[in-house]
Amino acid sequence: MIETTNKLTELVKVIIAEEEAILDQLDVELRLCKATANAEGLKQFAEVFYFIRYDFPRLNFVVGERCGTNEFLWAGLAKNLIEELGGKNGPSHNQLYRDFLSSVGTKSEELLKEPLFAQQFNANWENFCRTASLEEALCAIAVYEIFDQPDYQLFLRVMQEAGVPEYGLRFFRVHAAAEHFEMFEDVVAWLQEQEGGKEAFAKGKDFVVQTQRKMWNGLMECLEKQCLTCPV
Template identity: 30%
Template sequence: MQNRIALPLTFNQFLTQADNEYRKQLASIPLFNINKTSCWNKQQKKLFAAIFYHLRGHFINFMWYVANFAPDESTKMIILENITEEVGRDKFSHEKLYALFASECGVDIHDEIVNETHYLPFARKFNKGHLAWLAAHDEDKQIAAFAAYERLDNIDYFYLTACAESLNISQPGMIFFRVHSYVEHFGAVIERLLPIWEHSSEKIKAAFDFIYSHQVQMWQQLSEEIFSLE
């Protein structure tokens, strides 16, 4: 991942190690094995698209929490810029892009928004877990957790794009995944993280450890849920 400003060596080493360990864990999950996902039936494809909507779609609550309790303007502006990009300005919002993918899998995301038909208990626990962690920690750890989540986008969507491609999704349906593979939000948060790393690196380490491990657990549960339909 390319960062906008140079990182201290120790910080860069920490991030590299955390990323590499995370990738190793993802590579062992059946969800990210295209030889397996290419064999999914229609029901499995639909379940993936429906559940994943909730795993990514409720992140707005995470951002809303961080922004509303942030003590400084810079943190608020980072979140607001992220939200602005999500809604797409004069282009399709990420929500609309996801709807294109979901519809190819037989999922109406408007139904998921209103009725939360496939918002399964493990997905609710995943999203509530974020908010509970934020509520239990200070503002430094909150922005660090946000940064960790954003950093994982580039890693996760490398694997998720391959997964979606294995489902024979059309090019319009793939745009959502390709956008998230290349978007770089972590760089916007680095300046906010540097003083935290300098004075209390343990805060950043704790936040990244939570987000990375929480995410791995979620992918494992999603994988188990979908492959249970075989």
């Protein structure tokens, strides 16, 4: 058990390092600081990034439906959805993001327009969750949760630099400290011992890494071109 835990801990460290390397290569933090240095740029980020994070809870349902009656497989997804609702005390993560939108003076979420890169990001995720093997899809969700810490720690620093009020920062604080991969550790550890399990995890991870890199490129290009009306 201890050996398995140590292996998973090392696996998480490797994946975090891989995402941090992408963030460094693309110079995301500096570019995002520049893009959000004024009120309009900050509002644009809030409105555009809404479409990157809003669809994630639904993907848990998509993959969960494929698990059938096997609660061992869907347990992590269910726990993840409870966390999305804010756990026992709330508020939900969606509400925290609405607070962020409000804190920077954006329009209501019903009026936001989804840019093309975000459409592609969400379509790629949905397609993978529906058509990849169940094992690969579960692993992709688990790996995506590992990205929370490096991504949202960066976002938190940038949003603080931009002067976002405290109630607007709560969404980023929650995710910067998240350890949601723990909800999937049992399934991932089990898969690692199954025939083809390591390959399934590798395929799920590769999908997430590649898709995330495309997302960062699309997000930064959209912000730097000030394309609030990016093609839709």
